[in-house]
Amino acid sequence: MKHLHAINKKAARIEAQVAAEKEDIVALQNRPAAPQPHVPMGCSIVFSPGWEVDSAGGTAGLCQPVERDIYDCYVTCFWPAQVPDHLNNYPDWTSKCALATKDWRNVDIVFP
Amino acid sequence: MTLSLSGVHTFHGVDVDFAYLVPSGGIVALDGISMAVLKKLEQTSLTKEALVEQMVISGYSAEAAAESIDELESVRAIQVGASIYEPSQPLPDEFPLQSIVLNVTNQCNLSCSYCYEFGEDKIATPEGKKKFMDMETAKASVDYLFNESGDRASVHITFFGGETLMNFPLMKQVVAYARQEAEERGRNVEFSLTTNATLLSTTIVEFLAENGVGVTVSMDGTKEMQDKFRIFANGNGSYDIIRPKVQELIAKHTNRPVGARVTMTSGAMDVRKIYQHLKHELGFHEVAFAPVTTSPDRLYSIGEPGMDSVLRQFSELADEYLEHALRGEHHGFSNVSDTLAELHQGVNKALPCGAGLGMVGVGPSGDIAPCHRFVDSDEHVMGHITTGIDKEKRADFLGRGNIDTKYDCHTCWARPLCAGGCHHEAYVRYGDTGHANLHYCDWIRSWTNKCLEIYGAIAEKNPSFLQHFAERKAA
Numbered sequence: 001m002k003h004l005h006a007i008n009k010k011a012a013r014i015e016a017q018v019a020a021e022k023e024d025i026v027a028l029q030n031r032p033a034a035p036q037p038h039v040p041m042g043c044s045i046v047f048s049p050g051w052e053v054d055s056a057g058g059t060a061g062l063c064q065p066v067e068r069d070i071y072d073c074y075v076t077c078f079w080p081a082q083v084p085d086h087l088n089n090y091p092d093w094t095s096k097c098a099l100a101t102k103d104w105r106n107v108d109i110v111f112p
Numbered sequence: 113m114t115l116s117l118s119g120v121h122t123f124h125g126v127d128v129d130f131a132y133l134v135p136s137g138g139i140v141a142l143d144g145i146s147m148a149v150l151k152k153l154e155q156t157s158l159t160k161e162a163l164v165e166q167m168v169i170s171g172y173s174a175e176a177a178a179e180s181i182d183e184l185e186s187v188r189a190i191q192v193g194a195s196i197y198e199p200s201q202p203l204p205d206e207f208p209l210q211s212i213v214l215n216v217t218n219q220c221n222l223s224c225s226y227c228y229e230f231g232e233d234k235i236a237t238p239e240g241k242k243k244f245m246d247m248e249t250a251k252a253s254v255d256y257l258f259n260e261s262g263d264r265a266s267v268h269i270t271f272f273g274g275e276t277l278m279n280f281p282l283m284k285q286v287v288a289y290a291r292q293e294a295e296e297r298g299r300n301v302e303f304s305l306t307t308n309a310t311l312l313s314t315t316i317v318e319f320l321a322e323n324g325v326g327v328t329v330s331m332d333g334t335k336e337m338q339d340k341f342r343i344f345a346n347g348n349g350s351y352d353i354i355r356p357k358v359q360e361l362i363a364k365h366t367n368r369p370v371g372a373r374v375t376m377t378s379g380a381m382d383v384r385k386i387y388q389h390l391k392h393e394l395g396f397h398e399v400a401f402a403p404v405t406t407s408p409d410r411l412y413s414i415g416e417p418g419m420d421s422v423l424r425q426f427s428e429l430a431d432e433y434l435e436h437a438l439r440g441e442h443h444g445f446s447n448v449s450d451t452l453a454e455l456h457q458g459v460n461k462a463l464p465c466g467a468g469l470g471m472v473g474v475g476p477s478g479d480i481a482p483c484h485r486f487v488d489s490d491e492h493v494m495g496h497i498t499t500g501i502d503k504e505k506r507a508d509f510l511g512r513g514n515i516d517t518k519y520d521c522h523t524c525w526a527r528p529l530c531a532g533g534c535h536h537e538a539y540v541r542y543g544d545t546g547h548a549n550l551h552y553c554d555w556i557r558s559w560t561n562k563c564l565e566i567y568g569a570i571a572e573k574n575p576s577f578l579q580h581f582a583e584r585k586a587a
Contacts, residue, residue, distance in 0.1 A: 003180040004140040004187060007130065007571045009582075010458020011138035011187070018186045 084110040113192045115181070116157035120189040121525035122150055123561060125568030131189055132564055135198055137460035137528040139567070140187060145172045145180045153190055197522040200462035200515055203469075208262030210470035213270040213484040214253055214286065216245045216279040218476055222308050223345045226377055226404045226412045228485060229274070233407055233540050236488040244279050245476040247286075252497045253474045254290045258297055260500075266300040271325075272473070272484045277311035287323050306330060306373070308342070310350055312357040321365040328371045329358055329396070332379075333386035340379035341412060355394070362395045369397035371446065376403045376422060377412040383425035391444045398446040401426075405537045408551070419555055427562050434566050438574050449581075451563040452570075454529055456581040461515065461531040468494065468509050472501070482509055482545075485536040492545075509535075512546025520548045526560045 006015040084090035096106035119134025122142070129147040131140050142150070145167060152158070152166055160181055167177035184190045218238045220230065229236055242249075254269070261267045269290055271283050287303060294301040304326035320327055331354065332338045339349025362370050372390045380386060383401065390396045403422070406413045414422065429445050436443035443449075463469065467483035474480055475487040478497040486492035494509065495501040515521055518532040532538070533549030533556070541551060570577050 001183045001186075003143045003146045003176070004131075004183050005143075006138070007141055007568070008137075008139040008456050008458045010136055010460070011133070011140050013458075014133070014136060014138045014187050 114157040114159050115153060115163060115185070115190050115192055116194055117150065117153045118188050118191045118195050119525055120150065121561075121564075122147065123564045123568060125565060125572045128568065128572050130564070130568045130571075132525065133187055133189055134525045134528060135188055135460075137458035138187065139455065139458065139564075139571075140189075141568075141571070143180070145176055146184060148172070149177070149180055149184060150189065157194075200460075203462065203510065206262070207469050208264055209257055209260040209267070209472065210264060210466070211268035211270060212253055212257045213272050213471065213473040213487075214245065214250060215272050215274065215473060215475050215484055215487045216250070216276055216282050216286075217243060217274040218488055219243050219278055220273060220275040220308075221278065221310055221344065222275065222350055223343055224375075225341045225343070226375060226406060226410070228405050228536070228540070229488075231406075232410060233405070235486070235491070235536075235539065237490045238488045241479075241488060242476040245282055245474075245478075247282060247289075249474070249476070249478040249497060250282055250286045251289060252478065254286060254293060256497055256500070258293055258299065261299075264299075266302060267294075268302045268304070270484075271303065271305045273306075275311065276305055276307050277316065280311070280316060284319065287325070302326070304328065308350065309354040309357050309361070312354075312361055314360065317357075317361050317364050320361070321367065324367050326368045326371075327361065327365060328373050328400075329354075329361070330375065331358070331372045331390065332374055332377070333382070334389045337380035337382070337386065341375075341377055358394055358396075362397075371398040371400060372396040374399060374401045376401055376414060378414055378418060379412060381414060381418055381422055381425075383422060383429055387429055387445065396444065398444040398449070400446040400450070403552075405534070405540050407540065419552070423555060423558055426559060430562055430566055434569055437566070437570050437577050440574060440577055448563060448566060451529070451560070452567055452578075453581045455563060455567045456578055458528075460528040463510060463513050463515070464531040464533055464535065467535055468506050468513075482506075482535060485534075492539075509545060512544070514546075517546060518548040520550060520553075524553065524557070526553075526557045529560055530556050 001015060001018070004015075006012040084093045090110055093110065094107055097104060121132040121134060123130050123132065129142045131142055131146075131150065132138075133140065148167060148170055149163065152163060158166065160178070163181060164174050164177040167180075168174050181190070185192075218229070218236065218241075220227070223230070225231060228234060257267050257269065269286065271286075273279075276283065283305070290301045290303075303323065305320065306328045307330070309329045309331065319325075330342075332340075332342055335349070335351040338351040338354075342350050344350060372394075374380065374386055374390070376383075386401070387399050390399045403414055403419065404412055408415070426447065430448050433443040433445045433448045465471075465483070467473075467486075471483060472480050472494070473482065473484040473487045474497055477488075479488070479493045480495040480497060480501055481487045481489065481492050482494060492509075494505045511517065513532070513535050515527055515531045521527045521530070521532050524530070532547075533552065535545040538547040538549050539545045541547070541549065
């Protein structure tokens with residue numbers, strides 16, 4: 001924070017929380033230097049279908065916030081910027097991916 | 113929707129303004145524009161656009177104003193819409209015990225007129241009950257403490273009375289037993305003792321020193337002050353008896369700080385003089401002051417004008433504390449250090465203290481009370497050491513005492529620390545442990561503000577001093 005400066009321990013925790021909420025949606029490359037656990041806010045925190053990796057097999061090269069649970073975005077939360085529109089145009093996008101940990105390669109790239 | 117102040121209290125350190133964030137207990141330093149925003153919202157609530165406009169008129173940039181408003185909103189110093197009271201988080205189902213107070217006897221060799229255990233406002237009903245705790249009850253209490261303390265690495269046993277040392281033989285056995293139990297269970301145990309010092313002997317002092325028992329001596333000040341109310345049954349004062357004993361204790365017991373606990377009455381209100389005497393003439397490490405708990409009409413009650421004078425003197429002594437702190441030196445006014453410790457953690461209490469939560473009192477008969485002050489009172493018994501705590505009674509006690517049910521407190525900025533004040537004091541004053549202690553609200557706010565100012569000044573000028581409080585447990 002620029003205008004407020006945390007003085008006691010509680011304020012430091014609040015500051016960290018505010019920062020975490022703000023920085024939650026940033027590209028992984030832009031994350032602050034200090035490693036912090038990435039907690040998905042507002043979405044599923046369980047491992048369910050939809051995880052993707054970059055060409056090196058990790059998540060560092062992915063765009064934001066695809067390291068989150070993309071499948072949950074797709075099914076329960078309409079977020080067309082991130083996932084194909086499953087209501088009208090790509091209803092079968094995940095039909096070959098019943099188990100993401102195994103079949104994630106079948107979730108293909110879509111070019112609208 | 114307009115922006116308005118949430119629970120926030122601003123105060124000034126040396127050169128800097130600070131905000132105490134009431135819903136959380138956080139303390140932040142404010143820059144000029146943030147302070148200006150808060151001051152503006154103190155007068156009126158405005159939309160964000162109007163507020164930015166006002167700040168621009170005051171000479172700030174619109175961008176900085178918008179940023180500052182967003183930051184204040186993110187730490188919840190301000191919010192959209194009117195400020196509403198947020199209920200505290202529900203208590204967990206289980207709260208592991210941290211400490212147990214053993215009232216090893218309800219007998220005392222002094223007859224202090226103001227005593228809450230024996231005096232005019234007493235709530236104890238010791239008739240027909242045991243006068244001294246026996247080892248069987250004490251053992252059961254120690255076992256209970258270990259069993260109920262969950263995975264805490266360290267537990268604490270406080271010996272209390274009556275006059276605790278009238279049952280010194282039991283205390284000795286308990287220390288040995290608890291140490292053995294702790295070792296077997298791979299835990300740590302600490303001890304403390306409150307005493308009037310009349311029965312201290314060389315043997316006892318050596319025992320306390322060897323076992324690292326923390327000692328607090330109840331003592332009111334100089335001879336004249338001490339002998340006004342802290343008297344034997346025959347009316348004789350106790351000062352001359354305890355002075356050499358206290359000095360021996362302080363000289364030999366060097367591994368734990370020895371503290372004095374002063375009960376302030378109409379007969380002992382000269383804070384500076386009391387502190388000077390106890391700290392510098394007798395050599396106590398720390399001195400804590402508390403006004404006597406009493407109905408307002410007792411002779412020893414301090415009364416409102418008296419409390420104003422106490423506040424003035426507290427403030428002076430607190431300034432002295434600050435001077436020491438800025439030089440990085442210890443000062444023994446523990447009312448300040450205890451409050452600073454809580455401010456540094458940013459405590460935000462749903463309940464005023466740990467009574468019935470992490471701490472319980474046990475009477476000589478084995479009855480469990482929320483704390484030592486309720487021991488031996490039939491009305492407040494919360495179970496027995498052999499059968500455990502009656503959860504319904506505890507829920508009732510904790511429910512009453514919770515800040516959520518003290519509606520008067522909901523608009524007060526000092527509530528994170530005070531939470532309505534002592535359950536026992538409330539019972540003596542209002543006949544209900546869950547009543548807010550409204551008779552000292554102004555006093556508490558003034559004192560809390562003073563401590564905030566001290567805290568702010570230290571944070572500005574000598575922040576490393578606050579490290580002393582970093583690991584210190586909030587009282």
